[in-house]
Amino acid sequence: MALAWTTTADVDRYDEALEAHLKRVRMTAEEARALDDGMKGDAFWVSGGLQLEAVQRVFDKLTVALERGDSFEEFRKAVLGELRDPAYAELVFRNATQRAYNAGRYAQMTEPETLRFRPYWLYDAILDGRTTVICRECNGTLLPADDPWWNGRIPPLHHSCRSSLRNLRRSEGEKRGVTKEPPALLPPPGWGALPTKPFAWRPDPKKYEPGLVAELNKKAAANENQRASRPPAEHTAEHWEPTYRERYGDAAKSLAHGKAALERGLDMTVEDVHAQLNKLPYMLGTEALRGALKGADGKRTLRAQAGEVDPLRKAAAAVAGHLQTLPKRPKVTHRQLVKMGGGKRALDLMSAITGPKVKHAGEDWRFGRLRRGGYTHAPTKEVKYDSAEGTLEHELCHVIEELNPELFSRAIAFLHARARGEKLEYHGKMAGQDVYAWDDQFLHWYTGRKYGAYDEPFGTEITSTAMELLVAGRLENGKLSELVNKDPEHFLFLLGQLAGP
Amino acid sequence: MIWRFSDGTVAHLGGEIEGASLFAQELRAALADPPVGVQIYGGPGGGAWLDVNDAALFDAWLSQEMSRPFRRELSLRMTERPDDVPELPADPRDFSGMPEGALV
Numbered sequence: 001m002a003l004a005w006t007t008t009a010d011v012d013r014y015d016e017a018l019e020a021h022l023k024r025v026r027m028t029a030e031e032a033r034a035l036d037d038g039m040k041g042d043a044f045w046v047s048g049g050l051q052l053e054a055v056q057r058v059f060d061k062l063t064v065a066l067e068r069g070d071s072f073e074e075f076r077k078a079v080l081g082e083l084r085d086p087a088y089a090e091l092v093f094r095n096a097t098q099r100a101y102n103a104g105r106y107a108q109m110t111e112p113e114t115l116r117f118r119p120y121w122l123y124d125a126i127l128d129g130r131t132t133v134i135c136r137e138c139n140g141t142l143l144p145a146d147d148p149w150w151n152g153r154i155p156p157l158h159h160s161c162r163s164s165l166r167n168l169r170r171s172e173g174e175k176r177g178v179t180k181e182p183p184a185l186l187p188p189p190g191w192g193a194l195p196t197k198p199f200a201w202r203p204d205p206k207k208y209e210p211g212l213v214a215e216l217n218k219k220a221a222a223n224e225n226q227r228a229s230r231p232p233a234e235h236t237a238e239h240w241e242p243t244y245r246e247r248y249g250d251a252a253k254s255l256a257h258g259k260a261a262l263e264r265g266l267d268m269t270v271e272d273v274h275a276q277l278n279k280l281p282y283m284l285g286t287e288a289l290r291g292a293l294k295g296a297d298g299k300r301t302l303r304a305q306a307g308e309v310d311p312l313r314k315a316a317a318a319v320a321g322h323l324q325t326l327p328k329r330p331k332v333t334h335r336q337l338v339k340m341g342g343g344k345r346a347l348d349l350m351s352a353i354t355g356p357k358v359k360h361a362g363e364d365w366r367f368g369r370l371r372r373g374g375y376t377h378a379p380t381k382e383v384k385y386d387s388a389e390g391t392l393e394h395e396l397c398h399v400i401e402e403l404n405p406e407l408f409s410r411a412i413a414f415l416h417a418r419a420r421g422e423k424l425e426y427h428g429k430m431a432g433q434d435v436y437a438w439d440d441q442f443l444h445w446y447t448g449r450k451y452g453a454y455d456e457p458f459g460t461e462i463t464s465t466a467m468e469l470l471v472a473g474r475l476e477n478g479k480l481s482e483l484v485n486k487d488p489e490h491f492l493f494l495l496g497q498l499a500g501p
Numbered sequence: 502m503i504w505r506f507s508d509g510t511v512a513h514l515g516g517e518i519e520g521a522s523l524f525a526q527e528l529r530a531a532l533a534d535p536p537v538g539v540q541i542y543g544g545p546g547g548g549a550w551l552d553v554n555d556a557a558l559f560d561a562w563l564s565q566e567m568s569r570p571f572r573r574e575l576s577l578r579m580t581e582r583p584d585d586v587p588e589l590p591a592d593p594r595d596f597s598g599m600p601e602g603a604l605v
Contacts, residue, residue, distance in 0.1 A: 116523055117574040169574065373546030373594035377603040391545040398604045432601035440570050446543030451604060459604040461544075468545065476538035476548025486571050 017104030018066050020195060021096065026059050028052055034212055040190040046083070046092060054082045062096050067231065091159055098156045102164055103195040106154060109145065109167045113486075120173030121145050123153070125163040135163045137183040142168070142176055149182045154194055157187035229267040229303065235321075236260050237496070250413035257322075257499045258492025264324060265317025266303040270296045276320035279352045284389055285473040285480045289316035315484040315491060319470075322353075322495040329356040349393050349471075355500035359403040361396065375431075378402040378458070390472035397464040397497075406501040411462040414493055415450055418442065424450065433458075443487050444478055466494035502556055504563050505581035512563055514583075516553030524577060528566060540565060542592045544605035549590070557587045 024044040032045035046055050061078045064070065070078075076089050083089040108114060109121065125131055125139035134157055143149055145167070155163040168176070186192070233239045237256040244252035244259070265273060270293055280286045292312035296305055302317050329351060350360050361367075365381040374385035376398040383399065385391045401408040415424075415438060424436035433452055439445035444465070451459040469480045470491075484491045502514040510520035510528065518528045531537055537551040539562045551562050560582070567577045596605075 113571070370546075371595065373544065373596070373605065375596070375599050375603040375605050377600045379602060380600060382600070382603075386546055388545060394545050430605065431596070431599055431603045440573075442570065444540050444543075446540065446547075449543075458602075474536070474538070476550055477540045477543075477545075478538060 017100045018063070020103030020107060021063060021066055021100035024059075026052065026055050028055060031212065031215070040193075042195075044096070048083075048088070050082060058082050058092065062093070065093070066097065066100060094160050095156065098161060102155050105165060106195045109165065114167065115145055118167035118169055119145055120168040120170070120176075120178070121150060122166045122168055122176075123155075123163065124166050130162075132158055132161075134158065134183075134185045134187055135161065137185050138163070141179045141182045142173060143178055143182060144173075151194055152186055152192045154192055157192045161191075229301065230263045234260070235264045235267070248414060248417045251410045251417055251493060254407075254410045254414070254493045254496025254499075255489060257496035258318060258489075258494070261321035261325075261495050261499075262314060262318040262492060263321065265319070265321030266314075267301050268317065268320055268324065269299055269301055270305075271298040272324075273302065273316055273320040274298070276323040277316065279323055280319075283471050283473075285470040286319065288312065288473040288480050289319060292316055311485040311488060312481055314488065315480070318492060318495055322499065326353075326499065327356050329354065329358075349396060354400075354498045358400060358407070358498070358500035361399045361403075365399070376402070376459075388472070388475075390468035390475060393471045394464040394468040397467045398459055400497070401459060401463055404501060407463070407497050408460070410493075410497065411460040412450065412457060414462050414490075415448065415460055418448070424448075424454070442490065443483055446477065447490075462490075463494060463497045466490055467498075470494065502583040502586075503581065504560070504579060504583070506567065507578040507580055508575065512559070514554065514556055514559055516559075524567070524572065524575060528563075531566070537562065541589055542594070546594050547592060547605075549593075556583065556585075557589045560586045561589055 024042055026044050028051065029045045029047045029049075032040060032043050035043060044055070044059055046058050050058070058079055061075060064078070065075045072090055072093050075093050076083075076086060079089055079092075083092060109118065120142055121144075123138040123141040125135040127136065127139060131139075135155075138153060138157070141149070155161050155165065157163065237253065237260045240256035240259040241252050244255040248255055265276075268276075273293065274290065277286045277290055289312060292310060293316055296302065296313070302313055354360070361381070361383065365383060368382070368384045370384045370386050372386050372388075374383070374391040374395045376383050376395045378399070383392075383395045385395050401411055418441035419438035422438070424438045427435040427437045427449070429435060430451065434454070435449055435451055436454055436457075437445070437449045439448040442448050442465075447461050447465045449461045450457040465477070466483060468475060469478060469483050473480045504512040506512075506520075506524065508520070508522040508524050510518065510522055510525040512518050512528065516532050518525050518532065532553065535551075538548050539551050539558055540548045541561060542548070549558055551558055553559055564579070566572070567579060599605075
């Protein structure tokens with residue numbers, strides 16, 4: 001049997017299920033029996049007199065199964081030493097995977113952005129001969145996400161429960177109508193509790209024996225330090241490219257690089273993340289990223305501290321992961337710098353943040369200043385820019401797209417993927433050239449532009465606008481924090497563009 | 502000068518935002534973290550920092566925030582807009598020397 005879900009293009013959904021699994025505190029059945037029902041959901045134990053070491057082994061094998069999407073048969077073979085009864089092994093497997101899946105879904109559905117757009121929840125049971133009374137009764141219940149009815153009825157509601165929650169858009173929820181009289185049935189003790197936030201688990205010292213409290217606290221603390229690093233494969237772009245290929249086509253390579261960089265960064269200690277960010281001391285955007293790391297334990301990885309929860313910490317991890325494995329490229333010569341007039345900023349951009357195969361403006365390009373704004377004219381190899389943070393780098397990204405056809409075609413693919421097959425709209429002319437745009441899927445309308453004849457474009461704003469924000473942190477055109485929060489894929493795409501072909 | 506929105510948000514020139522909706526809360530949060538950008542003409546140098554006492558900029562900022570793609574599901578509309586909102590300033594950039602085919 002395959003897992004209840006498969007790895008999909010929505011990779012974060014899979015991450016959150018795994019995260020929910022990993023935060024469960026391993027303990028013996030005897031310890032678990034002493035807990036009250038509200039706490040049992042965050043505990044993991046196995047009946048049958050297993051000692052803690054064996055419980056941990058079963059847990060680790062479940063983790064591997066979740067990470068790889070193993071079938072139950074594969075899991076069963078792996079735990080033959082600990083769980084000899086196949087029926088019981090299946091129960092453990094189904095309960096753990098379903099609990100992880102639903103907790104992951106819950107984490108997703110309770111994100112403020114998601115709640116805003118999908119404020120209704122629907123209880124969705126599989127109706128067949130195996131459906132329990134409570135799931136049959138609850139099936140179809142539709143209520144606002146903040147309705148207290150959900151407290152105590154978050155699936156799984158019992159052993160081998162196959163029910164799940166669906167979140168609905170406001171319009172769909174209103175069209176279907178909320179359930180006037182939701183069923184009053186409650187699940188058995190220990191089931192249906194709201195999943196807690198990561199690492200919130202701590203036994204109440206007033207409720208339990210001091211010895212047990214001390215032991216459980218020790219395990220919970222150890223748990224916080226044991227967030228598993230991702231397997232090496234997930235640190236590579238090759239692993240992620242198929243995930244993005246269907247939606248983003250040729251842009252998948254850049255997105256996959258960004259995603260792999262993020263996974264690497266999350267597995268770096270905070271100190272190492274800082275060390276990487278310090279390679280870019282003159283970029284104000286990295287100041288914002290460093291600021292987001294305040295309060296984090298420098299000796300531990302960001303993943304161990306649920307770093308993936310905070311968008312700016314994720315961005316810091318992604319930039320650090322990008323820089324960590326970037327092969328060194330030749331330093332920009334002093335002569336080039338003088339010609340560019342960009343000083344340290346240009347040095348940072350060209351020497352530290354781009355891969356060795358990325359072609360940049362050479363010494364045959366002319367750089368000049370403008371009082372305000374900037375432009376790039378490829379035919380005459382001319383770049384003009386003002387003194388504002390990010391303008392030069394914005395223009396240099398136009399140059400990069402000009403000189404690196406592979407990166408340009410990825411930017412075009414990204415833009416068209418966002419338009420989901422619709423034709424871009426004609427937006428008149430700029431500097432004598434046609435402008436087409438799809439401005440409805442980006443942080444700001446300007447990002448969705450492409451220049452030139454429809455089928456023979458020569459420029460976009462995809463790479464340039466994201467780079468400008470990374471350099472400056474905050475501009476009249478937006479904030480880096482907004483980009484990484486509202487459009488993280490665009491940010492990851494930028495890193496892939498900088499890594500190069 | 503007052504701007505009203507379909508979700509009950511009311512914005513006053515000077516930066517006061519009334520209302521309990523998500524949109525109103527986010528507008529207040531943005532104003533509490535200055536400087537706030539207004540993208541007017543697009544591209545480097547084509548925007549302006551918001552001055553909440555400048556009716557043209559405040560109007561442009563409210564329109565910009567109302568129509569952000571990630572707020573589309575809120576179906577926001579401006580239901581009342583002052584009649585005497587001044588014109589936005591001209592593009593401050595001088596592109597007179599910009600050659601044909603240049604990218605901004």
